[in-house]
Amino acid sequence: MEFPIVRGRRLRKNNIIRRMVKESRVHLDDLVYPLFVAEGEGIKKEISSMPGIYNMSIEHIVTECIELEKLGLSAVILFGVPHEKDEEGSGAYSDDGIIQQAIRAIKESTDLYVITDVCLCEYTSHGHCGLIIDGDVDNDSTLELLQKEAVSHAKAGADMIAPSDMMDGRVMAIRDALDGNGFSDIPIMSYAVKYASSYYGPFRDAANSTPSFGDRRSYQMDYSNRNEAVREANQDIHEGADIIMVKPALAYMDIIRDMRNKFDVPIACYNVSGEYSMIKVAAEKGFIDEKKVVLETLTGFKRAGADIIITYFAKQFAKDFAE
Ligand code: PBG
Ligand code: ZN
Numbered sequence: 001m002e003f004p005i006v007r008g009r010r011l012r013k014n015n016i017i018r019r020m021v022k023e024s025r026v027h028l029d030d031l032v033y034p035l036f037v038a039e040g041e042g043i044k045k046e047i048s049s050m051p052g053i054y055n056m057s058i059e060h061i062v063t064e065c066i067e068l069e070k071l072g073l074s075a076v077i078l079f080g081v082p083h084e085k086d087e088e089g090s091g092a093y094s095d096d097g098i099i100q101q102a103i104r105a106i107k108e109s110t111d112l113y114v115i116t117d118v119c120l121c122e123y124t125s126h127g128h129c130g131l132i133i134d135g136d137v138d139n140d141s142t143l144e145l146l147q148k149e150a151v152s153h154a155k156a157g158a159d160m161i162a163p164s165d166m167m168d169g170r171v172m173a174i175r176d177a178l179d180g181n182g183f184s185d186i187p188i189m190s191y192a193v194k195y196a197s198s199y200y201g202p203f204r205d206a207a208n209s210t211p212s213f214g215d216r217r218s219y220q221m222d223y224s225n226r227n228e229a230v231r232e233a234n235q236d237i238h239e240g241a242d243i244i245m246v247k248p249a250l251a252y253m254d255i256i257r258d259m260r261n262k263f264d265v266p267i268a269c270y271n272v273s274g275e276y277s278m279i280k281v282a283a284e285k286g287f288i289d290e291k292k293v294v295l296e297t298l299t300g301f302k303r304a305g306a307d308i309i310i311t312y313f314a315k316q317f318a319k320d321f322a323e
Contacts, residue, residue, distance in 0.1 A: 024302040026295070026309070026317070028072045032115060032268075033314035036206050037061050037102040038081040049202035050273055051280045053312050055081050058098075058105050065110045071318035075113040077162060077310055078102055080122050081207055088131065089123035093148035097123075100156040107157040115189065116153040118146055118163040118174070127211040129165040129219060137219055142167050147177035154183040162245070164191040166219040171239035189268060189308075190241035193229040193255060196220035199248045199274030206273070229255045230262055237265060243308065248272040250297065253304040260305025268308035269301050276312040291320050 011021050036055045038045070043057035056064060065076065080098040082091040091097045103114055120142065121129045130142030142165065150161045161178065163170050171190050178186050196217045204210040221228055233244045244263060246256050247270035259267045279297070283290030294313050301309050311317075 024299055026298045026302055026321075028318055028322070029074065030302070030307065030309050031073060031298075031314040031317065032075045032077050032308060032310040033068060033073055034077050034079060034310060034312060035061060035064065035102075036079050036081055037098050039083045039098045047202065047206040049205050049277055050312065051277075051284065052316070053206070053276070055206060058102055061102055062105050062109050065106050065112055068315060068318070069110050069112055071315065072322055073112075073314055073318050075115060076106070077115040077117055079117050079203075079207055082123055085123055085125040087125055089120035089145065092118075092120050092123040093145060093152050095152050095155065097152070100152055103153065103156040103158050113159045114157065115160040115162050116158045118149050118153065118161055119165045120145060120149070121165075121209045121211075122207045126213065127209050128214075129216065130167055139167050139169070143170055143173040146170050147173050150174045151177050151181045151183070154178060154181070154186050158186070160187050160189055162189040162191060164194060164247075166191070166194050166216075166221075169239070171236045171241045175240035187242035188240060189243040189245055190236040191247055191270070192233045192236040192241060192244045193246045193252075193259070194220050195223045195248065195252065197223060197248050197251075197272070197274075199251070199272045202273035202277045223251075226255065226258065229258060233259055233263060237263060241265070243268050245270055245308075245310075246306075248275060249301055249306070249309075250275045253300065256301065256304040256306050266307040267305055268310060269304075269306040271297070271301065271309060271311040271313070273312065279313075295321065 011017055038055040038057050040057045044060045045055045047053050078099050082098050099116055106114055119129050121127055126132055128137050130137040163174055171188055243266045244259055245268040246252055249269035249271045256269050279293055282288045298309055
């Protein structure tokens with residue numbers, strides 16, 4: 001059949017029919033809001049490269065979480081901004097670390113689902129995601145620290161663990177450690193497909209986690225590669241990952257779709273800091289309509305195949321589009 005019998009415009013005639021045939025929708029249930037927890041008191045400092053996003057000390061984080069819950073959001077992912085950093089990133093796995101304290105405080109005051117980023121880079125003086133041995137990021141000795149970090153998050157009350165370090169074998173190591181410590185019910189959302197990306201720039205400002213030497217290309221993926229994403233995801237699912245994440249999201253829609261087509265686990269994408277800032281700045285300049293661009297972007301992730309979207313726009317979206 002073809003024109004004039006076939007006319008695509010019939011199903012675009014008005015809002016009712018357009019909504020009826022809509023294939024992808026963003027729902028608040030899909031969104032995870034990242035929070036930067038700063039060590040100290042009375043801190044609420046806007047991140048200069050991320051308008052509307054703040055480093056907050058725990059009492060402000062709790063107030064924020066109560067507000068997020070009222071807005072209808074249900075999940076957050078936590079990043080730590082500690083005072084002290086050292087070679088081994090010991091703040092990451094101390095039971096009194098900034099994230100461990102934040103988890104307990106949030107859990108005391110809200111019913112939010114608390115996901116924690118498991119990595120060392122926010123806590124190491126050199127800013128790398130693993131231990132440095134002979135000038136290089138050492139894979140296998142890093143695994144033990146990641147295990148300790150994951151277990152200490154779970155002990156503090158985290159609902160889900162999200163390792164972002166890109167060391168080989170970390171999902172298996174973390175699954176093992178969680179199970180061995182009575183946390184077999186805590187899921188792992190693996191940053192399985194994490195590219196070495198310049199879109200992380202503003203995040204590294206926020207977390208003060210830019211590597212002091214070299215870069216992350218010996219552990220994060222080369223953005224030219226697509227088959228490698230499938231191998232990484234396959235491996236992590238074998239090791240026990242419950243959810244697979246693609247990061248960044250906007251320049252990697254093809255990868256999100258590959259994951260959706262190839263695997264039957266839930267797929268998450270991380271709409272990262274640089275992607276957020278680009279929209280914010282263009283909107284501030286009046287070049288684009290922010291509200292509409294945000295809806296279009298998040299809907300694009302769903303259409304690409306993401307079930308879960310981690311985004312700095314979550315709060316704004318909840319305010320603008322709550323039904
Ligand atoms: C830490 C981590 C990073 C992000 C999430 N976890 C930064 C990095 O790898 O340098 C990026 C998040 C963002 O840009 O919004 N491993
Ligand atoms: Zn890291």
